[in-house]
Each structure stands twice: as structure tokens, then as C-alpha cells.
Amino acid sequence: MELTTQIGESVTDGLAYLGALTTLGTRAAYFTFVAPFQGKPLRLQRAISQAMQTGVGALPILSLITFFIGLILALQSAYELRKFGAINFVASAVAISMTRELGPLITAIVVIGRSGSAFAAEIGTMKVTEEIDALETMAIDPIHFLVAPKFTAMIVMLPCLTIWANSMGILGGALFGVTQADFTWFRYIQASLDALFLRDITTGLVKSVMFGITITAVGCHEGLSTGAGAEQVGRSTTRAVVVSIFLVILVDLVFTALFFFMSER
Amino acid sequence: MGQSNSAATAMTDTESMISLRNLRVSYGEREILHGIGFDVMRGETLVILGGSGSGKSTLLRTLVGLERPSSGEIWLKGKNIAAISSGEMDEIRKKIGMSFQGGALFGSMTVGENVALPLREHTKLEDSTIEIILRLKLDQVGLSGYENYKPSQLSGGMKKRAAVARALAMDPEILFFDEPSAGLDPIIAAGVDQLILELKQAFHMTIIVVTHELASAFLIADRMVLIDKGNVVAIGTTEAMRSSTHPRVRQFLDRIAEPAVSEELDYLQMLTEEHRHPGR
Numbered sequence: 001m002e003l004t005t006q007i008g009e010s011v012t013d014g015l016a017y018l019g020a021l022t023t024l025g026t027r028a029a030y031f032t033f034v035a036p037f038q039g040k041p042l043r044l045q046r047a048i049s050q051a052m053q054t055g056v057g058a059l060p061i062l063s064l065i066t067f068f069i070g071l072i073l074a075l076q077s078a079y080e081l082r083k084f085g086a087i088n089f090v091a092s093a094v095a096i097s098m099t100r101e102l103g104p105l106i107t108a109i110v111v112i113g114r115s116g117s118a119f120a121a122e123i124g125t126m127k128v129t130e131e132i133d134a135l136e137t138m139a140i141d142p143i144h145f146l147v148a149p150k151f152t153a154m155i156v157m158l159p160c161l162t163i164w165a166n167s168m169g170i171l172g173g174a175l176f177g178v179t180q181a182d183f184t185w186f187r188y189i190q191a192s193l194d195a196l197f198l199r200d201i202t203t204g205l206v207k208s209v210m211f212g213i214t215i216t217a218v219g220c221h222e223g224l225s226t227g228a229g230a231e232q233v234g235r236s237t238t239r240a241v242v243v244s245i246f247l248v249i250l251v252d253l254v255f256t257a258l259f260f261f262m263s264e265r
Numbered sequence: 266m267g268q269s270n271s272a273a274t275a276m277t278d279t280e281s282m283i284s285l286r287n288l289r290v291s292y293g294e295r296e297i298l299h300g301i302g303f304d305v306m307r308g309e310t311l312v313i314l315g316g317s318g319s320g321k322s323t324l325l326r327t328l329v330g331l332e333r334p335s336s337g338e339i340w341l342k343g344k345n346i347a348a349i350s351s352g353e354m355d356e357i358r359k360k361i362g363m364s365f366q367g368g369a370l371f372g373s374m375t376v377g378e379n380v381a382l383p384l385r386e387h388t389k390l391e392d393s394t395i396e397i398i399l400r401l402k403l404d405q406v407g408l409s410g411y412e413n414y415k416p417s418q419l420s421g422g423m424k425k426r427a428a429v430a431r432a433l434a435m436d437p438e439i440l441f442f443d444e445p446s447a448g449l450d451p452i453i454a455a456g457v458d459q460l461i462l463e464l465k466q467a468f469h470m471t472i473i474v475v476t477h478e479l480a481s482a483f484l485i486a487d488r489m490v491l492i493d494k495g496n497v498v499a500i501g502t503t504e505a506m507r508s509s510t511h512p513r514v515r516q517f518l519d520r521i522a523e524p525a526v527s528e529e530l531d532y533l534q535m536l537t538e539e540h541r542h543p544g545r
Contacts, residue, residue, distance in 0.1 A: 134363070139356075
């Protein structure tokens, strides 16, 4: 009895949380795509500076991580492939797993660490110092003012970062291919491109847009629901990271399954 | 509740600017305000006094529309803001200004951008016009020349002044202050009091101040309301409050401590109460 009540409560809490995220995401999307045509202009300047922080700022660390991931993938797949004398398939293995899965996912995780947490901390601090209240008393919608620019920046920058991450991963694989197998740089890249279908890249990009929406919604929701006091900002930031990682993987699973069954036809 | 006759004796206009009728506000299941009712007249300065946890801050937040009352009415400019849509509330909010306790200036913007923000958001004024209004508002609060400073470069008193300038940007009819002298040294605090008096004299503005600083309250108030445990204990002119014989008013004005808790059981009960309802 106790247990069923607890499970029931957790499920309703979880659904309420998802509901709150959906509401926030929908409103941010409204201010991004609809409101500009109704005379409420998008804050382009804020969106651009946000895109610089989220996107351009993430390039060095993202490049390094995805380069290593590509290299690791090459090593791991070569371990198995060389038993069959098929070491030349390393290129396609790396290219496909980067573009379909690891490129979008690793990008999302790096962005959660850099920007999802920053959204929660920034908005959470503004909540604690009554700046969110101040916006409301000035009849300025915090979602329009704060969330929508971040939303715009994320849905533009995450696919861009993902393309970059894919390329860096393939380069990482190429380092292995050139040094350990008899590839040249050019032939490795050629083999990678031959192995890829456009569909592999687009499914990854569709996922990355969904990840961007998820990260923005969770980061901003956690920030906006920060309680009173500085320690609450820390709590919100931690929750934003943990919940984002979980939800990104959940969204990943849903979309991967969707693409899998769609391609069966 | 007997407050309407005291209102008539106030030296200001007799037209009511804000009317509260049996206002109740709850956080979850806990009721904070238990049926508040009084009037604020046009052009008067009303100080809302009360101890920590009395509900005075909640009352202020409700008046500016940050909290929704569970029942009761708030009449402001002919509209019951307890029962209007958020779109209508936004229209009313453009006519009120609020100065928050810590200033609540946006740290990523300069003082000038902070003050100009409501103008840029809600008006179609040219940049040059906004620039002029900005200078004027900063001048009014004694911060001329500080438009390019970041809030973090200002002292506590200057932050409060900048916050007042932002609250004044849209030429509000009603100005709300949350603890204007909290966290300021006596000299700076006196300066903020002086600013409130100047605003009142120069613009005949309706001003509502929440505070527990008695000296400042008696200096700026036309009338005062004492809130205790979510109820109006007393309302009246400063003279009426000074001569009041109401025990709770006397205790507050004469700064008499709460009787010490002697019984172990009482103390435990107090702790559990605090634990159950922390904050505010």
C-alpha cells in the first residue's frame, strides 16, 4: 500500500514536471516563431550573444572531446574488425556511430555542462535577487525576455555544433586509420563519406534540435523554480544538469526507436 | 473595520487610489493574510508596518500582482486586480512602479539600460527621447552621470536610487517601496527617506512603503497601517498611531520584546511551527 502510493506520487510528480517543461518550451517556441509576426520582436541581440556563449564558446572543448571519442571508437571497432581482416571498415563504423549517435549526444552533454547549468544558475540568481519579480512588475514577460533568446540560440547552435562534432570525430578516427591501418587521410575521409547516407546525418541533426529544446527547457525551468536563498541556486544548477542528462538520453531513445521503425518500411 | 473615518481625516485627497476588501492570501494550505481591508488615498504616503513574518511583504507582493489572493478584492484604478486577466494586469503594471529591497537591477546591464528598459519595452519612443528621459530620471534621484556604470559598481544606497529611477521611468501613478532603508547606514537611509519625501512633494504621487524602520516610517508617512500575524491591527495618521493605546501598537512602537518562552513545551511547539512553515 505504502509502496503503491509512493510510486503513484512519483509518477504524478514526474508527469507534472514534464507538463511544466512542455508549457515552458511551447511558450518559448511561441515567442521565437509566432510572436515576431504579431509585433513582439525577438530579442535578436540577446539571442546572438547567447549563441556566441553557447556555440562558439563550446568549440575548443567540444573539438577535443569528440576528436578523442572518434579515436576511441576507431580503436574499439578495430579490436573486433581486425579478427575478420576487415580493419578497413573502421572508417564506416566511426562515421556512422558519430553522425547517428555520438556526435549529437556528446555535443548535448558538453552543452548541458556549459550552458544548461549556466541557464539555471543565471535565472536562479535573478530569481533570488528579485530580478524576475522586477521584470514581472514592469510588465515584461520573463519567458519572452530571458528564455526565448536562449531557446533561439540553442536550436540554431546545437545542430551546428553537432556537425562540427561529427567532423572532429571522423578526424579522430582518421588519425587511427592513417597511423595503424593503411589509409591515407584523403582515402579515410572518402571511405567515411561513402559509408554515410544523408539520412544518417539528418536524423542526428533532428535529435540535436530536440536536445537543444530539452536542455533549454530544463535549465530555464530549474532556474525559474529556484526557492529563496543562495544555496537554492546551487541545488537548481545541479538538478538542471542531472535532469537534462536523463531527459536527453530519454529523448535520444525515443527518436532512435522512431527512426529505426521508420526505416524498416 | 473603522478605517474609513480615519481616511477622511487624512490631509490628502479623499479619492481612493487603492481599495482592499477582505483580502486573503495563502501559500499552499497556509493562510498568510486573513482578510485585510483598507483604502489608500490619491497622493498620500502610506507606510505598512509590521514585524518579520507579519505578512507585510506578502501584502506588498499581492498589491503589485506578484501573488494571487485566494479571496477578496483589490480595487486599483477602477479594476479589481484580484480577478483580471494577465493582459489587463500588465496594462495596470505600466502605471505602477516598484522599488525592490535589494534594488533588483539587472546585473548584466548598465544603470542607464536598466532605467531605459521599461521605456524600450513599452513605448515606441526614439532613442534620443529615451536618452533625455533617462537623464531626467537619474537627475531626479541624484545619480546624474552614472548611466554607464554597472550595478555592481554602485554602493547600496546608489543601487536603491537607481532602482527608484527605474521605477519612475514610466511616470507611474503609484510607487511601491519594499524596505527602502534595509541594509543601509543611517545617513544613506536618511537620504533615501528624503528622496521619497521629494517625490511625494514634487509629483503628488501615491506612495506605499513597507518597512519596519520606525524613524523612517514616522518621517515619510501620512498614514500608517500596522500588520500583525496577517491582520490589520491599526490604521491611522502618524499622530493617531503615536497616541494609540492598542497594546500591540504600543509594543511595536515602544520596541518591547516578545515575552520570553519559559515552558519547554511552548518552545518545542514554536520550533515545530517554524520548521513546518519556514521563511516569510
